[in-house]
Amino acid sequence: MPSLPLTLVVITRNEAAKIARCLDSVPFAAEKLVVDSGSTDDTVAIAQAHGARVIHQDWLGFGPQRNFATTQGRNDWMLALDADEYLSPELAEEMQQELPALMAGDLAAASLRRHTLYMGQPMRWYRPAMGEKMARLYHRNRARWSDARVHESLRFDGRSITFKAPFLHDNNPSLVEKQLKVLLYSELKCRDWLDKNKPVRMWQTPFVFALAFLKDYVFRLGFLDGWRGYTIAQTAASYAAYKRMRYYEMRRNPASRDSAAAALTRSGLDH
Known part of the structure; x- marks a missing residue:
């Protein structure tokens, strides 16, 4: 060619x-x-x-x-x-x-x-x-x-x-790799939020989880793909909630930022 x-x-x-x-x-x-x-x-x-x-x-x-x-x-x-x-x-x-x-x-x-x-x-x-x-x-x-x-x-x-x-x-060859990626992506996203001094709104977290699940499972037709569709929707909703909880922790306990970075590095997940 x-x-x-x-x-x-x-x-x-x-x-x-x-x-x-x-x-x-x-x-x-x-x-x-x-x-x-x-x-x-x-x-x-x-x-x-x-x-x-x-x-x-x-x-x-x-x-x-x-x-x-x-x-x-x-x-x-x-x-x-x-x-x-x-x-x-x-x-x-x-x-x-x-x-x-x-x-x-x-x-x-x-x-x-x-x-x-x-x-x-x-x-x-x-x-x-x-x-x-x-x-x-x-x-x-x-x-x-x-x-x-x-x-x-x-x-x-x-x-x-x-x-x-x-x-x-x-x-993501397996859900293990997916969950590891969730940890890394959440950490990176929270660092971006810190740079922008985004307000902490933990009260939104339960609603964000529910809406993210509904969006992927119902409106994006995940339910038609059976249990694989359910898994995608649940994983996406968990990611949406976890990164907000992690951001709350970063703001409430700044020492957790370095601790988490070190843990990701030890696990080979720093990038």
């Missing part, structure tokens, strides 16, 4: 089981760039074996890490994927056909539709797993990632389009 002046960017840490599939799904990228923040497994060696240029950068937070990675590419056009994501063959073909004309114009960014595999199988009804639009292709002089430590987003003002075929997300 002919290459295009595009840099595939993947930020990693200990993604040896997934990185090859991600890199191989974009055969038309002229450059594959992996920005690694200290893997202790075979991520770096596997990435290099699959054609990636690997550079090290200590963890900055998701938004800043992506912005750093953007500056390291050799092309102005960037495609950002996570290690547990990969293009479907249909999307790879669509992008190969459409990108030359799009990249020659004034496009700022493009969104891709993400389909999620959960507990080893595709979701069938849960709406966020059935084509969630995510801006992942962008011109680095026309777009920038937000500086959020977690739940970052691509910001741009120019014209954008959306590709039709999906890319795939092999979400």
Whole structure:
């Protein structure tokens, strides 16, 4: 497949089981760039074996890490994927056909539709797993990632389009990995709230839990995916409540911030 002046960017840490599939799904990228923040497994060696240029950068937070990675590419056009994501063959073909004309114009960014595999199988009804639009292709002089430590987003003002075929997300191989990610993401989100001096509103927590569960289980049609849909809704609601409880603790007991950071580091969950 002919290459295009595009840099595939993947930020990693200990993604040896997934990185090859991600890199191989974009055969038309002229450059594959992996920005690694200290893997202790075979991520770096596997990435290099699959054609990636690997550079090290200590963890900055998701938004800043992506912005750093953007500056390291050799092309102005960037495609950002996570290690547990990969293009479907249909999307790879669509992008190969459409990108030359799009990249020659004034496009700022493009969104891709993400389909999620959960507990080893595709979701069938849960709406966020059935084509969630995510801006992942962008011109680095026309777009920038937000500086959020977690739940970052691509910001741009120019014209954008959306590709039709999906890319795939092999979400959390087990609930264990999911719960570990909840701990990390909650800590990062609370740090952002501290920076902004967000007020503590613990009274909202029970209502936030209930509304988050209803949103995912009922309004986003999780109930149609059976017990997998229930699990997704319950996990999302627990995350929404836990990060508020953790923020309350951070404000009430500031010493817990350093204690938690040390515990995450000991467990290898600091990023």
